[in-house]
Amino acid sequence: MTAKQHGLKKYIVRLSDDERAQLNALIGKGKHSAQKLLRARILLKADASEAGPGWPDRDIAAALDTRIDTVAKARQLLVDEGLDGALTRKHSPASARRRIFDGAAEAKLIALACSAPPSGRTRWTLELLEEAVVELKIVDRASDNTIGRILKKTRSSLTCKSNG
Structure with missing residues (x-):
């Protein structure tokens, strides 16, 4: 059986007090992209540290009206790339079309x-x-x-x- 079938998570979110404060401040301002705010909310709900609720992915997805894959991807980005990497939108230069008119x-x-x-x-x-x-x-x-x-x-x- 895989980790997914056992209910075990490969990417565990454990936020520090500073990271949690940063995410709450980001959400409080509300002047960021919807994707960035969604990921911040996901990470706060997924936080498995003592100060966090540690919700399961399906509950987070239902509460935030998003897909479970989106929640899993936010977890993975945090673990692999850190907080900034999880919040920053990636633009692949290979996939973007070059502008015809400068x-x-x-x-x-x-x-x-x-x-x-x-x-x-x-x-x-x-x-x-x-x-x-x-x-x-x-x-x-x-x-x-x-x-x-x-x-x-x-x-x-x-x-x-x-x-x-």
């Missing part, structure tokens, strides 16, 4: 969108901007969807004041 390219796109449209056109379209940013070598490739997101993010529009 700040300078975004500025050029906005300037282009606010410039006079091509001859024969009354205004820029997302498709025209898509073609223009590639032709002008602002970026190697782009989609009209990406162009639209950037204009929305920067609160620009295809009808800039200088256009109309």
Whole structure:
């Protein structure tokens, strides 16, 4: 039988007084990501030291409306990587997509969108901007969807004041 079948936990959470105080302060402020606050609450409930309640994973998951796997992962991160490692969100550079538009390219796109449209056109379209940013070598490739997101993010529009 495995440790899981016996009910034994491989990753036991034992928080020091300082760690417990840090987690309580973090939760008290409430100005952190939902994931970070959830993990802090999980670790406090899972604390098997004398000052902690030492709840089982299923009770923690039910009380915090999360999955048992989430509770187990928080325990594992604390034991393997320490308190900061358990609370910090990991971004894998291998899995994240590289941005097509950096700040300078975004500025050029906005300037282009606010410039006079091509001859024969009354205004820029997302498709025209898509073609223009590639032709002008602002970026190697782009989609009209990406162009639209950037204009929305920067609160620009295809009808800039200088256009109309």
